[in-house]
Amino acid sequence: MASFARAWLQLLGTLALLASACDPDGDDTSSPLPIPTGGGSTGGESQGGDSTTGGAGQGGQPAGGNNEGACDTGGPVVESSGSTNAYLLKGTLLLPGGPSEGELLIAGNLITCVGASCSGEPGASGATVIETNGVISAGIIDPHNHTLFNIFDEDDWTPDQTYLNHNQWADNDETYSAVVDAKQYLNGETSALELGCELNKYGEARAIMAGTTSVQGSLGATGKACWRTLARSIDVQYNGLPDDLMRTAISVPSTESAANGVCDDLASGDATAYVVHVAEGVDQTSRNEFTTLGTRSNPDGCLYHTHTSIIHGTALDDAQLATMGANDMDLIWSPKSNIFLYGAGTDLSKTTNIPEALQQGLNVAIGPDWTLGGSQNMLDELRYADMVDDAEFGDLLDERDLVEMATINGAIALGVEPYLGSLEEGKRADVAVFLPSTGSEYGAVLDASPREVTLVFVDGRLVYGDADFLSVTASDSVCEELDVCCRQKFICTGQTGFPASDRLDQTLSQITQILSDALADYDASDIDQSQWDFSPLSPLVKCP
């Protein structure tokens, strides 16, 4: 059976490659998956995938890519193979104090050394030593997503009108409603399908390929054991951290007791972050939500808390941002989604007043929201934010500001900065490595697409990177090779050693096939009574 599956995967990969050989014009392919070039495998063994280039989807996002057009460029090299439980990385480190040439030692799931040299550290003995020839960053943290929706994109839903608040499309847009129906069907909310594992893993694979090691993407949902792999599902119990101390909400509490419950948790330390959608929109109705947040509890105001992170805040006025500042609250910014919904995709002013937020001293993090009009991944969202900053804010944000919005600021907004968000000894080993750019060290992150992400570690496990590094992944990893915009990669979506019911041993090809089939079946069946079809899956990578 296993050999049959592998043969099938190889056949799929071969057919896909034949159908979509690397297109120098960048046109082409609607394959949802960066083309698999090898069979599924466990870690520590290279499948020797074909290095033939291949497209992975259509363009349309702000262009990333430091080495566009080239199929074989420089990148990391293994200086010495050793343990897959310890890695010594050499390169340009993006440290809290700024960029620095040096080394970083990963031992187990921790960063145990950051400095000019870590070779003499006890844990370095026997480590796999990698010259990254690149920029080493803390893993990117996505503090706002709706991961289960990320098989869809603007091909599935682009509103034909500009909205003023989120209720307008949530209540009245039939296409959006049909998207929700499709997602709920696949997720088992309205069916017996139970594809929540695959939906989440597909979304997290998208994140991992963009160097994103934590995703807050499960608002209002409980986690599943199958979410353990890939990125940290940071807002559920399977986040790989000692606790889940995050409270997330899609709207302000609907009852006084719910509000008081959050207040109690924040006061007692049972919650270290309350992450809530507030003031998404551009009208007074949206703005009123911030007032509501302050008055819903008894006593008033306890949700104006230093651990409250407001998602969107698009409608907030100066006085409200000042209130946030006075209470040391956090803000999570999703510019592309805001402008897609409230600015017809073109009016760049229809997003949060970031200059005023910074003026008020707010910690500002950045997150794509979802792929339905939001960015495809965090790297795209960073570039979009940079573009908005240049066009609307007078280039207020420099490259370092933006990268920190996607790393440490996100960790602070989610209350996980003791563990994540920066390259510091004692923090969890969530690390992303990027090809260098022609600009600054931080520019390497801003310029990158998944193609330029050369290595990604989550909790010390190597899960994505250039294909040559498949051989130094942990032996219990379930990985496969794939082509990402003319660069050969691997991704480890699974792990062996868990009960089959946890579905942790699936390869990306398997995950993609399951979802593709289910979505096609949904489109074809009379269950979907809408006039819209949603196949194919939104590609994991859209190459320039």
Next chain:
Amino acid sequence: MHPCHLHSRVMFCVLASFVLLACHSEPTIGTLVHEDSARPRPRALEEPERDETLVAVDSSGVVRLVDAASLELRLGVRASEEEATVVDLSVHAEEGELRRLAIVSQAEEEAPSDVSVFPFTGDVFARPRVVRRFEGVLDVLALSDGALVFQLGEAREWSFVSAGEDRPRSKQCPMPTSVLAVEHHEGATHVIALARSADDTPILARGVIEEGQVARCEVTPLSDPLSEAARAVRLDGVDLTVDTVAGELVVGRLGGPAPAPVGLPFGRVEAVIPLELGAERGLAVVGSEPSSVVVVWLQLEGDPLVSMAASEALGAHVEQVYAGLHRALAFAAGRLFVATSAGLEAFEVEPPPSASLRPIALPDAVRSLRGPLASAPALEGEETGQE
């Protein structure tokens, strides 16, 4: 007397023991939770059917039926095997003795909620005929062959769940703040509710259920200047609104002239239910800030609309609910029950001319119950109608 000891019910209990779980087990899904309680008073045939049963929730999350006259606990059912909080409940009285109890229960904050529908009689809760999981803020309305679920989450939708339908089909429709009426027209069930538009203005939402699905949702803007806390009820075919204006309670006819002041200062309207006592018609209103309960007697055909009112302060806090229904009130056996943060309070309601509202001392087992509340007709415990 234990109901299983009654001769006429022996066969039923034997059957039920096979179909359901044992009569004496701890409450779980579909488990009987009999209490050593007196049988309800027989209802005279000529007596108009009125609600005699209070439905409330105990501290362990078991939904309890209470004889509202004797104040004795009767059956109970746990919505889920897990320790779950009952978020909302609704009772539908079928013809005959069969009732349906729809429950929304949530295992933990942020988690999805389960909607369960239990048929029950005076003797037994059957296993749930429907269990569906939804995300977001949920309310439920029990109907004759299932339940209508109001969902505030990724979208604002209404879904009809029933035993015969694997996949409830939903329609975008605003979260109701009050359900005014359930009507039946040409094979379709129409549920009419007060709600708020996307722009936070008052609207009437009409959800039409056809062939076991929510077929459409029709929304009508209202010209009534209702606040977000306003509630509405239908009483003898008249749609009434209850709100506060400048700190005073007001009652009006939906779409009618300016609402009439009741003449009582009032905080925020939390819940409203209709009252029918003999020929008298009125409303019970519970409010927060401060927590109080008011009974307003009305002249539906006349002017002024409000004839008399009585008010009582509550001894504990009433929950403030900002989205969806609020079931903090129930009226059964001529008694008004109010759910507060400290448990239940109850009042004997007398219609005009006395129009009094007299507190009742509740036994501990009843006083400790919590909302959400509902009422149901008397439970005779007959075999008829048992599934």
